[in-house]
Every structure is written in C-alpha cells, then in structure tokens.
Amino acid sequence: MAGTTPDISLEACSYSRVLEIVSSKWTALVLYALEGGTIRYGEIQRRIEGISQKMLTQTLKQLERDGLVRRKVVPSVPPIVEYSLTPLGETLIPCMLMLKSWASAHYGAVKAAREEYDRGAY
Amino acid sequence: MAGTTPDISLEACSYSRVLEIVSSKWTALVLYALEGGTIRYGEIQRRIEGISQKMLTQTLKQLERDGLVRRKVVPSVPPIVEYSLTPLGETLIPCMLMLKSWASAHYGAVKAAREEYDRGAY
DNA sequence: CCGGATCCCCATAGATACTG
C-alpha cells in the first residue's frame, strides 16, 4: 500500500487498554467505594445510588477477574462477602485521583463549551 | 445515618464525568493522534486502524462540542479541515499520559490475572 | 476531501423474580 500506514490501533494503544478496564458504567463508582478499605457487598450497594444487584455483581466480577479487587467469603449464616482492593488495584488509585482532580478543575469549562456549542447548533 | 444513605452517585462523581467525556470507543485514539499537533481529517483516518468515516466524524464532533478540540475549515476546493487540541484539551494530556504509563506498567499483570481467573472458571 | 443520512446488529444495562 502506498502512502501513510496506520500507526494507532485499538489493540496496541495503552489508552484504550486502561479505558477498557475502567470505563464501564459503574466501575469507577465501585472503585471509589473501595478506596476507603474493605467493605461488604450490601454496603457498596447502599452507598452507590441507583445501582442494581445485577450490575453491582457484574462489575465486581469484572474487577475481580482483572485482579484489581479481592473477594473474601466468610462462611457463616447469613453469608458475609467482603471486597477490597488488591495491591494491583491500589496502583490504579493515583490515576483515578488525577482524573478526579482534572474533572474538578475543568468540568465546568466542558459544560460551558457544550452549552455554547449547542446554542450555535440552532 | 451511618452508611444507610447513598453517598456516591453517577451525576456527582468526578470519575464518572471524565470517563463520560473520554471513554467512548475511539476517543482516546483520536486524542492520541492529536497529541502531535494540528492534523487533517484524512490523516487521522489513515493513522487510526479500522476507524470508519462515520465514527471519526462523530468522535471529533463530540470532542469539539466538549471544547477539547478545535475544528478549522480552510475554504478551498477540495476542502481542507484541520483539527487540533484546544488549551482545555491540552490540560487533559497529562492525565492521559498517566493512564498510558499505568497501562504500560500493569497491563501485563491484568492479562495474567484474567488468564488465572479464567482457568479457575472451568 | 469531508461528512451527513440511513439501516441494521449486538452488547450493555435495567427490571423483576427466585435461591443457597
């Protein structure tokens, strides 16, 4: 093929890889809940507004599969299941904090840009 | 009061806000292409493997609406359209770089965790 | 050269009900 060849791909790009891990709808919120330390299933659900059992379970399972979250079952009746960040999961926190501070600093500007843009659209 | 009230919500959480901006499928790749400076539409498309015209246009429009990308039309025949990061867009780059370096350092561990997890699942 | 418009598919997510 002549001319420029692609040098950016979904599979190779590190940006995409992190996002693939972190960007499903509830993931960030669950990580946020886990920042405080070990926490039970029901407690997470109470803390996150509007999350369903299905989505919480699914999100936790993904995070566990990715090695970011540890699941510990205490065999008792009724059962107790505790979740916490793994060391790998902890390494993600600084990144998340940086995103958080970016949003705090600039989300207003983004919102303003949107309103400006939408005004022009009519 | 203790722990019985939700204190994490999609609307309020800064994490979710950034992700809402950055996490659609092609956004990160387009930002990556723009890191190098002003670039034409066709050039972006050639650089990003597998992106369709529709998705590129759509992604660029979103980024423009959010004030992260500037679109400049040079009235000529055939038309030339150039894209570049705005100052606001530039502020996002350090965050992206941090994500990128996290992925470089830890994506291997995530992949290993997945394989480990999937082995256990059978 | 750039992008709008249209049609279609499938993954993600929500609601609800049930179980160890």
Next chain:
DNA sequence: CAGTATCTATGGGGATCCGG
C-alpha cells in the same frame, strides 16, 4: 445476605450510499 436467572430494550457502533 449475597447473589442467579431470564427477559426486554435502548443506543452505541458498523457498513454503505449520498451530497456539498
């Protein structure tokens, strides 16, 4: 308490053709 199971549907994303 901590999940599973099932059913449904919304919309993101892909392919293709048309237009300025």
